[in-house]
Amino acid sequence: SATKVNVDADALDVGLRYLFGGDIAPTLFTEYAFGSGDADRLTNVTSSRGGSSFGADSAFKSFGGLSMGHALAPSLSNIRILKAGASFKPFGRWGAARWNDMTFNLTAYTYWAAARGGPTSDPVIYPDETTTQQSLGSDDIGNEFDLTMSWKIFSDVNYQLKYGDFMPGPAYGSLRGHETYVKLKVSFDL
Numbered sequence: 001s002a003t004k005v006n007v008d009a010d011a012l013d014v015g016l017r018y019l020f021g022g023d024i025a026p027t028l029f030t031e032y033a034f035g036s037g038d039a040d041r042l043t044n045v046t047s048s049r050g051g052s053s054f055g056a057d058s059a060f061k062s063f064g065g066l067s068m069g070h071a072l073a074p075s076l077s078n079i080r081i082l083k084a085g086a087s088f089k090p091f092g093r094w095g096a097a098r099w100n101d102m103t104f105n106l107t108a109y110t111y112w113a114a115a116r117g118g119p120t121s122d123p124v125i126y127p128d129e130t131t132t133q134q135s136l137g138s139d140d141i142g143n144e145f146d147l148t149m150s151w152k153i154f155s156d157v158n159y160q161l162k163y164g165d166f167m168p169g170p171a172y173g174s175l176r177g178h179e180t181y182v183k184l185k186v187s188f189d190l
Helices: none
Strands: 013-019 027-035 077-088 104-112 139-152 155-169 181-186
Touching: none
Parallel strands: none
Antiparallel strands: 013 027, 027 077, 077 104, 104 139, 139 155, 155 181
16 A cells, blocks of 8 residues: 555563472463454455554564464454463483473463454455354453473473363354364473
8 A cells, every 4th residue: 555554552461470499390481472463454464564553563473473372363453352271290210311391381371362353364264254253342351271291301402292271262253163172292401
């Protein structure tokens, strides 16, 4: 477009982590992230094309990413995210070094739209003919629960198993079903 559109976007990411110490290294953490949105935006939030249809474009476009769920994995635009979880090393007291560097991490997420009715980084959230008035009025994107197991079995070999379970909220209407994410990653340091 040849016309200029002013951008007025905001974002915030704050968190708190408490490490208890000791052999099993229990940790509690919480985080809140916010990226402003635009309810009258014409296309998704990751593109500059088809931005705001009226006034300033208030959709925040992040320069990088936050770890905000394995299954939904949203970008920080038109979204509010509350994250809480815990981690520990279940075999931290074992004498074998091979076992005491395994970590389990359980995390819960709750997602809300910052600008109700506007698009997010998930293209499925757009309203269409199957969207109801109830879903258009909702800012409840959904909830997710993740489990991550990280294990440094040798000094140069790492395993990581990620599991994520996303349950969509009323903001989707009937457009999106339950989603499960599973990933096994093995890395070798050379």
